[in-house]
């Protein structure tokens with residue numbers, strides 16, 4: 035993005051990234067009230083990967099995700115009020131209040147679903163891409179997964195199938211170094227590289243800085259354009275870092291699986307603050323403009339929380355509906 039005419043896109047990307055940050059911070063702030071009764075996996079620190087990747091997609095494209103999916107849902111255009119209501123377990127939630135944070139869905143936005151069984155949505159995404167290809171639809175599928183999910187059997191089967199069939203799919207790996215509390219070096223031998231797995235299956239793969247919003251967006255745009263043009267699948271590994279505890283609103287560095295120094299070094303590389311500095315330094319935006327965007331977003335998110343809190347509980351007689359496919 036070198037043209038001044040790209041400034042609108044820069045602001046759009048920034049706003050999407052900041053919106054995810056504010057939503058996640060707001061959830062963390064209200065979580066202690068114990069009105070949200072589902073576990074939440076927040077992606078604070080990883081927002082550039084999420085916003086940059088989804089902005090490369092069209093509305094008709096499909097996204098699938100896993101347990102840490104708020105950012106993917108929002109960046110793909112999912113309804114914020116319906117997401118908040120879902121986390122509060124209300125009837126107005128995107129899954130009728132029965133799924134919670136880890137079962138977000140918004141078919142209108144092309145967010146086909148998220149599920150917390152690690153790896154489970156990867157083969158579904160490959161199947162969706164296969165269907166789009168068979169039906170000759172102009173549709174790309176992007177599936178978000180973590181570094182831990184690349185260690186599931188279905189990941190290997192799915193990338194093999196996607197490569198073999200030249201499917202229109204992007205495997206978007208957010209590598210935040212940990213699977214819960216386990217770093218890569220206790221899970222895999224030697225110099226393990228996720229991109230090499232994809233390449234070994236004949237798939238194009240790239241690793242990039244997941245905290246660099248524009249870099250993520252460019253890389254994803256290339257992969258999506260290639261998939262849309264019949265060029266087949268890609269795997270993109272975005273290096274990033276989760277700030278908060280694996281599951282929940284707090285911090286867990288004291289447990290000892292990672293050091294405070296490591297955490298602080300990644301906080302220094304805050305994708306939101308870095309992009310704000312870049313916007314201002316390049317004369318794209320001013321501090322008052324940025325402050326106004328943040329203020330508007332906070333209002334929008336507070337409204338969503340109020341909507342969720344005021345919404346009714348699901349009726350008891352809906353308990354067993356929409357649980358299984360017809």
Ligand SMILES: Cc1ncc(C[n+]2csc(CCOP(=O)(O)OP(=O)(O)O)c2C)c(N)n1
Nearest residue numbers: 102150151152180181182183210212213214
């Ligand atoms: C099949 C399965 N095994 C174990 C778990 C428990 N679990 C939940 S999240 C997670 C770690 C996933 O790590 P990663 O894919 O890197 O995603 P991250 O949490 O880092 O975003 C595990 C092991 C699970 N949900 N599903």
Ligand SMILES: [Mg+2]
Nearest residue numbers: 180181210212
């Ligand atoms: Mg991880």
